[in-house]
Amino acid sequence: MFIINSLILSLLFVNKMQLVQCFKSTVSNPNIVIIIVDDLRHLHKKNVNLPNIRKMAVKGISFKNSIAQQALCAPNRNSMLTGRRPDSIRLYDFYNYWRDDVGNFTTLPQLFKENGYNTISVGKIFHPGASSNYTDDYPYSWSLLPYHPPSEIFKDSAVCQDNITKQLHRNLICPVKVNEQPDKSLPDLQTLAYAIKMLKANKNKPFLLAVGFHKPHIPLKFPNHYLDRIPLENVKPPNYPYKPKNMPLVAWHPWRDVRKRDDIKRLNISYPMGIMPPKWTLKIRQNYYAATAYIDDLIGRLMRYVNKSNTVVVLTSDHGWSLGENGLWAKYSNFDVAVNVPLIFIVPGVSPKIISTPVELIDIFPTLTEIAGITGIPKCRNTEDKTKTCFDGKSLVPLMKGEKHETFAISQYPRPSIHPRSNSDKPRLKDIKIMGYSIRTKRYRYTEWISFNNTLFTRNWNKLYGVELYDHLINPDESINLFLEPTYQHVKKKLSKLLKEQIELI
Numbered sequence: 001m002f003i004i005n006s007l008i009l010s011l012l013f014v015n016k017m018q019l020v021q022c023f024k025s026t027v028s029n030p031n032i033v034i035i036i037v038d039d040l041r042h043l044h045k046k047n048v049n050l051p052n053i054r055k056m057a058v059k060g061i062s063f064k065n066s067i068a069q070q071a072l073c074a075p076n077r078n079s080m081l082t083g084r085r086p087d088s089i090r091l092y093d094f095y096n097y098w099r100d101d102v103g104n105f106t107t108l109p110q111l112f113k114e115n116g117y118n119t120i121s122v123g124k125i126f127h128p129g130a131s132s133n134y135t136d137d138y139p140y141s142w143s144l145l146p147y148h149p150p151s152e153i154f155k156d157s158a159v160c161q162d163n164i165t166k167q168l169h170r171n172l173i174c175p176v177k178v179n180e181q182p183d184k185s186l187p188d189l190q191t192l193a194y195a196i197k198m199l200k201a202n203k204n205k206p207f208l209l210a211v212g213f214h215k216p217h218i219p220l221k222f223p224n225h226y227l228d229r230i231p232l233e234n235v236k237p238p239n240y241p242y243k244p245k246n247m248p249l250v251a252w253h254p255w256r257d258v259r260k261r262d263d264i265k266r267l268n269i270s271y272p273m274g275i276m277p278p279k280w281t282l283k284i285r286q287n288y289y290a291a292t293a294y295i296d297d298l299i300g301r302l303m304r305y306v307n308k309s310n311t312v313v314v315l316t317s318d319h320g321w322s323l324g325e326n327g328l329w330a331k332y333s334n335f336d337v338a339v340n341v342p343l344i345f346i347v348p349g350v351s352p353k354i355i356s357t358p359v360e361l362i363d364i365f366p367t368l369t370e371i372a373g374i375t376g377i378p379k380c381r382n383t384e385d386k387t388k389t390c391f392d393g394k395s396l397v398p399l400m401k402g403e404k405h406e407t408f409a410i411s412q413y414p415r416p417s418i419h420p421r422s423n424s425d426k427p428r429l430k431d432i433k434i435m436g437y438s439i440r441t442k443r444y445r446y447t448e449w450i451s452f453n454n455t456l457f458t459r460n461w462n463k464l465y466g467v468e469l470y471d472h473l474i475n476p477d478e479s480i481n482l483f484l485e486p487t488y489q490h491v492k493k494k495l496s497k498l499l500k501e502q503i504e505l506i
């Protein structure tokens with residue numbers, strides 16, 4: 001017995017050593033650069049010219065189906081940075097701080113800080129405000145006071161030249177001349193300059209530098225010459241710009257933040273189900289792509305200062321953004337366009353790869369710790385697990401090494417009511433009555449909108465408000481809800497079981 005055990009043990013050991021050797025990046029204590037772009041959806045299939053992001057995707061390990069936990073900034077960022085799902089940090093809006101309200105959970109930067117790293121936050125990493133205690137979780141997560149670009153105070157100012165009124169407005173579409181801006185700069189330009197300064201300054205101790213760009217978050221404000229890269233005549237409309245026929249109403253939201261910008265308000269789009277006029281759909285898409293081209297440029301400039309031989313780089317976003325698909329705009333849903341984001345890792349000594357297995361943003365934390373050789377952190381047992389450091393997600397290193405894993409990704413979105421109303425896009429916890437849980441496999445997206453108790457944080461799977469099943473093989477636009485199709489009933493049953501098992505962690 002003993003001999004067999006030790007044989008197995010030594011085999012396991014050798015095996016593990018080999019895996020570590022064949023994967024572990026060529027440097028120990030690699031520096032880490034994490035780039036988080038705000039509201040950047042996955043643009044893999046689009047003919048948008050993003051040369052720098054593309055270059056990173058070609059050199060690195062690129063995930064095609066990387067899924068955000070919830071398509072809203074604060075919950076998703078806290079989830080990604082603690083490695084726990086929104087249910088585990090009980091954050092679905094902007095108004096609680098996990099350390100004081102749920103548990104004193106370790107964050108990704110904090111763990112690196114505790115392991116000898118200098119950890120630095122530049123721009124938008126944590127969502128500012130109550131959900132990071134008005135401190136971006138400093139000093140727990142960061143070695144230095146987090147940096148915010150000074151021109152951020154003008155982020156919502158009336159600075160957009162309006163072609164119709166010839167006045168300055170709070171528009172959605174807002175190409176600008178930088179030297180005419182109040183600070184003669186823009187927040188992301190200042191963020192870039194500070195991030196480069198940090199890369200130059202940190203040469204001795206290993207560092208983790210997190211750089212958060214604000215665009216293409218609305219308003220779509222960017223140096224106007226980027227519009228030249230995206231001629232309007234090349235911009236295509238969404239394949240399906242209407243509410244899907246069998247879509248349960250609970251899946252819809254009125255994209256209030258887009259509607260309330262001055263230029264969109266003037267269009268008098270009927271509330272809450274009105275559709276954007278086609279001409280404006282194209283204009284917004286053009287300007288979103290131009291704002292993305294601007295950020296792509298800044299990422300390229302940042303990457304020139306990154307030492308590729310000792311630095312692991314991660315590029316991602318907090319969630320996606322609907323650009324008129326299914327009649328929707330902005331985030332606030334479980335549709336693929338709202339939750340699928342770019343996720344690229346560049347690891348010194350590790351070969352490029354494209355991976356289409358669905359993964360989640362909570363997987364970034366365990367992946368980076370494995371790459372950096374920080375070991376011994378357990379998986380959380382359930383959403384109630386108050387262990388200081390544990391992971392709801394999993395390391396992506398096995399996938400990066402080419403091991404086959406049939407995994408899937410979970411996301412969720414809360415609603416206050418079945419029928420769309422003004423706060424359906426951003427309900428506060430006190431108003432949440434329904435939770436839409438969604439599972440993405442390689443082929444399908446399946447969603448159940450169920451009753452949710454916002455004081456006990458319990459779910460009632462028997463009280464259903466809507467079911468969605470989309471087959472990406474035949475309908476990547478998610479515009480045909482197949483949940484009633486007889487031929488899909490076996491798939492529906494299987495996915496429903498899998499979804500419940502994952503959420504309840506049975």
Ligand SMILES: *[C@@H]1O[C@H](CO)[C@@H](O)[C@H](O)[C@H]1NC(C)=O
Nearest residue numbers: 099103104105106110140388
């Ligand atoms: C929470 O964790 C931090 C970092 O480990 C520690 O400094 C702090 O004392 C802890 N707070 C509580 C209330 O346990």
Ligand SMILES: *[C@@H]1O[C@H](CO)[C@@H](O)[C@H](O)[C@H]1NC(C)=O
Nearest residue numbers: 097099100132133134135138
């Ligand atoms: C959060 O901020 C409040 C008010 O400043 C402070 O009392 C509290 O200790 C902070 N929480 C943590 C965990 O530092």
Ligand SMILES: *[C@@H]1O[C@H](CO)[C@@H](O)[C@H](O)[C@H]1NC(C)=O
Nearest residue numbers: 161162163173174175227283
């Ligand atoms: C405003 O008009 C100018 C000149 O006609 C044009 O170059 C620019 O693209 C227009 N801006 C918008 C937001 O339509």
Ligand SMILES: *[C@@H]1O[C@H](CO)[C@@H](O)[C@H](O)[C@H]1NC(C)=O
Nearest residue numbers: 263264265266267268269277
């Ligand atoms: C929107 O409504 C206002 C007030 O009723 C009207 O003056 C304006 O012409 C309308 N605009 C459009 C684009 O229909």
Ligand SMILES: *[C@@H]1O[C@H](CO)[C@@H](O)[C@H](O)[C@H]1NC(C)=O
Nearest residue numbers: 027203306307308309310311
């Ligand atoms: C980049 O990192 C390598 C490996 O640590 C080091 O030898 C080299 O000097 C660094 N290059 C620069 C320009 O700092």
Ligand SMILES: *[C@@H]1O[C@H](CO)[C@@H](O)[C@H](O)[C@H]1NC(C)=O
Nearest residue numbers: 432433452453454455456457
């Ligand atoms: C949540 O559960 C508590 C205790 O059973 C109950 O008092 C409360 O009304 C429930 N809330 C909702 C929104 O159902």
